[in-house]
Amino acid sequence: MTAYAALPLWLVLTSLVAAALIFALGEARRRARTVVNLGAAALKLVLVGVILDGVAAGHLFSVRLPLMPGFDLVLRADALTMLLSTLSAVLWLITTVYAIGYLEHSPHRCRFFGFFSLCVAATTGVAVAGNLFTFFVFYELLTLATWPLVVHRGTAAALAAGDVYLRYTLGGGALLLLGVVGLHAVAGPGDFTAGGFVPVDAAPAWLLTLLFLVMFVGMGVKAAVVPMHGWLPRAMVAPAPVSALLHAVAVVKAGAFGIVRLTYDVYGLSLVAALGVGLAVAAVAALTILYGSLRALTATDLKQRLAWSTVSQVSYILLGVGLGNPLASVGGLVHLVHQGLMKITLFFCAGAFAEVAGVKRVDELDGMGRRMPLTMAAFTVAALGMIGLPPLAGFVSKWYLGLGGLAAGQPWVVAVLVASTLLNAAYFLPMLRRAWFNSDGGAVEVREAPLALLAPTLIAAALALGAGLLAAMPWSPLQWVTLIAERVYLLAPPS
Amino acid sequence: MIEPSLTPAWALPALVFVPMLGALVLWLLPRWQPLQRWLPAVLGLVLLPLMWPLGHAVAVDGAVTLALGGHRAPLGIEWYVDGLAVLLLGLNQTVAAAVGGYLWGAWPHAAQRHSPGFGVCWLLLWGALNALAMSADLFNIYVLLEIVSLGGVVLVVGRGAGAFAAAMRYLLFALTGSLIYLLGVALAYADAGTLSLRLLADAGLGAPAVTALTLGLMFKAALWPLHGWLPAAHAAAPTAASAVLSALVVKAAAYLLLRLWSDVFSGSWTPALLQALAVIGMTGVLFGSVQALRQVHLKRVIAYSTVAQLGYVLLLPALAGALAWQGVALHLLSHGLAKAAMFLAAGNVIIAIRDDRLDNLAGLDRVLSGNLFIFAAAGMSLAGMPPAAGFVAKWWLVRAAVDAGQWWWAIAVAASGLLAAGYVIRVLRAALASPDSFAEAPRHRARDLSPAMVAAPALLAAAAVALGLGAAWLGPLALAGSTWSLAP
C-alpha cells in the first residue's frame, strides 16, 4: 500500500483531524480556528485534485483496514467517489468562509466548526467507502455529526427539529443495518464492484427484493424521499450554513449517493432490472419530485420553500438511477453536482437576506433586487437554473433525464419533468418578480452582505452558472459523469 | 514485546490477593492519609499492565488453568482463565485503575473524599470480582458473590436516608439471590456429584438446578423482572461507587450467566424455553430503555440504562454460536467501560451544578463541554454507533440472529439500539438547550473538578470507542478457550 494509493484515507483524515484540532482549541482561539478550518479545506481541495487526476488516468486508490474478522474498512476512490468528494471539498471551503462570516458574533463556534468538520469527514467517508459496511459506518457517523448542528441554536424549535431529524435518520440507519447484515448473510462480503457483486441466485428473488427495499428505505430517509422526507423542512431552523450543507452536500447527498451505489455497485443494473426494483425507485422518485414541488408552491417561509424544493430536486438523481439507462444515469448523476451548486447558492442568499435585511418570508422579498443587487443576482441565476432554463445547469440535467426516459421506453418521465419544471417556475418566478419589480415603498438603500457572506455566494453562483454554460468543456461535471456512465455501462452492460 | 513466559502463573493470584492485601493495609492504617489517597490508584496502575501478558498468553496458547494449592478438581478448587475471563479481567482492571485515579483526584475536595471504610470495601470488592472472573467452582463462586454483594452494599451507603433505603433493598435482593443460587449449587451437586465447572460440563444438570442457578444470578445481575433494587441503589451511591456497581458488580453476575449457559447448561432446556429466556432478556432491554427515557434525574437515566443493557446476555442461550458469544462478550466489555465513564462524568456534572435534574442541565456545555463530550462518546458506544465497540457488538449480535434464522431478534437488537440512542440524546439535548435567561445558566463550579476527575472518564470513554477498532483482535480473543469457534 503506497502513500499514493492511500490518498482516500488522507481525504477523510484532513477533515477528521481538523475537527479534533478545533475541539481541542476551544472557544476563545478564534484566529487559530480559522487557520485550521481554511487550511484543512484547502489541503483537502489539493488532495481531491491529485486524486481526480489519478482516477481520470485510471489509477487505483484503495486502502483496506481490517476491522473485524470478515469485515474490512475499505476506502477507495473511483469516478463516482470523486463526483461527491469533489463537490463536498469545493463546497466545504466556500461554506466555511460563509460560516465564519455568518457566525461572527454568536456563541458555541468551537462546537459548531468542530461538528461541521466532522460532518464533512463523514460525507467524504461516504464518498470513499469501498463496501457497504464502510458506507454504513460513515453514514451513521454523519447522522451523529449533523445533529449538534441542527440543534445549534438550542431553542425549543431547534431541539424539536433535532428530535424529528434523529427519529428519521436513526430509524433509517437501523433499517440499513438490518439490510446490510442480511445481504452480508446471503451474498457474503463484497466490495463495491461495477456491475454489482450480488449473484442472481444468492437468494430467492423475494428476499433480494426485500433486502433492496429495506436498504432503499434506510438510505431514502436521508435522501428525503416521500414519505420519509418529514425531517428536512423541519430542520430549517438550523443556521443558514448548516441548511446549505445539509441540502447541498452532506445529508441528502449521502442518501442519494448510497442509493446510486446500491443500484450500480452492489446489486448491479442487470439484477436491479431483473428484480423490477429499478422502476419502483423511479416511480417513488417521480412521486417525490411532484409532491415536493407542490408543497414548495404553498410554503411562505423562504427557507421552507427551498427545503421543499430540495425534497423535489434530490429525487431527480434517483429518477435517473432508477431508469437504468445510460442517458438517464448521466442526467441523474450530473444533477448530484448541479443541484448542490445551485441549492447552496440559494441558501447562502437566503441566509444573507435574513442576516442583513431581516427578510425571512417570501412576501418580504419586495425590492430586494435593488437593496442587495449582487446577492439577488446570484439568487436569480440559481433559481433560473433550478427551473431548467437553457443553457443553465438544471436544463442539462433535465434534458438528459428526458432523453433517458424516452430511451428506456418510459415516456411518462417527460411528463413528470414538464410538470415539475412548470411547478418550479411557479414557485421561483414570483419570488424573482417581487425582488426585481416590486418596490417595498421605502427609500432604496443598497446594503450588501459583508464580504465573507457575499464572496462565497457569488463564487457558488458562478460555479452553478459555469456548470451549465461550460457543460461541454473537459472536466465539467457533465463530462465526468459521462465517464462514469461509460464505465458503468461498458463494463457491465445491462442485459 | 513482553514474553508471555513471565506470567501467567503468578498473575492470577496477584489479581486477587494484591487488592485484598491492600484492603487489609487500608483497614489497619485508617489515619495514614497519603496511603488512603494513593493506594487504590497505585494498585490500579500496577495491576492493569498484568493484563497484557495474560491476554497474550491466552490468545496464543489458549485457556490457563491454575489449581489452587496444587489440588485439581474435584478435590481442589480451580481457576480457569479463557478469552472471556481475560476480557472481564481487563474490564475490571481498567475500570479499577480509572476509579482509583478518580478517587485520587477527588481527594483534595473534602466533600468528595472517601472514608477509610469505602476504600477498604472497594479493594475487597475488586479482589473478589477478579476472583469471580477466574473461579471454576460453583461453591467458590457463591462465597465470592457474597463478598461482592456486601462490599457493594457498603459502597452504596453514605448519602442520607435515600441511600440507606436503597442499600437495604439492595442487600435483601442480593441475599435472596445468593441463597437461590446456593440452592442451585446444592441441586447441581446432587445431580452431578461435583462442583467443578469443567466436570459439570460433561455430567449434565437437571432442570431444577439450572433454573435455580439462573434465577439466583438474574437477581444479582438485576435482570428484568428482578431489577427492582438497582436504579435506586446505583443512583443514590457516591459517584465512584455508581461506576463500579454498574460497570463491574452486576457485570460479574451477567458474566457467570454467560459462562454457565455456554459451557455447563447447554442442551438442558428446550428451544422453546430458550426463546422464553431471550424474551425475558429483551423485555428487560425494552423496559429498562423506556424507564430510562422517562427519568428526570441524570443518574437514574444511567442506572435504568444498566437494567436495559444487561438484558442482551439472555440472548446467548437462544442464539448459541460463536458470533453471539463474541457479540455478548464485547457488549459486556464495552458497556462496562461506557457505563463507568458515564457515571463518572455525571458525578462531575453533579459536583459542578449541585443538581442532576435533566431540566437544569440547560447551557451545561458552556461550563462542562468536556464532561458532556465524554458522556456523548460513551453513549455513542452504548447505542451501538460506529465505530465504537458497542457497534461491533451489535453487529455481531444481529448477524448471529440472522445466521440462526431468528430474524426477530435481529430486528429487536437493531431497534433497541435506537432506544439507547434515545435516552442518551435526551440528556445531551437537555444540556444543549439554551437557558431561558442568563441567570438560569449553571453556576460555575467546574473549578471543583481536578484534571484527574475528568481524565478518568475520558480515558474510559475513549477506550469504549477505540475498542471497536480492535475488534479484529478482540473477537478471536473472546473465542480463545471457549466452546465456540467460527466456521472458516
Next chain:
Amino acid sequence: MTALYAVTAGLLFGAGLYGVLARPGLIQRLLALNVMASSIFLYLVVLAAGDGSAAADPVPQAMVLTGIVVAVSVTAFALGLVRWFRSETGAASLESDALRRDDD
C-alpha cells in the same frame, strides 16, 4: 427417611422465600433469609449422608460449614446495617413513612 428431610428442606426454603418477599419488617426478612439458608444446609446434609450405606460424602459437609460461616457473617453485617439504618432514618421497614420523602 431421606425424602422426608428433602421435602422438609423444600418447605422451609419456600417459607423463607415467602417471608423475604412478603414481610415488611427488616428483622423479619433477615430471619426469613436465615430460614432459607438453613433449609439448604439441611438438604446438603441429607446429600452427604446419601443412603447411609457408605461413609458420608465430605464435600457437602464442607459446604455446610463454610455456608454457616458465611451466613453468620452476612447476618451480623445485615443486623449492623439495620441498626444503622434505624438510627439514621427512624424506620424499621422499607415501607416506612419515614422514607417517603426520598422514595420516588
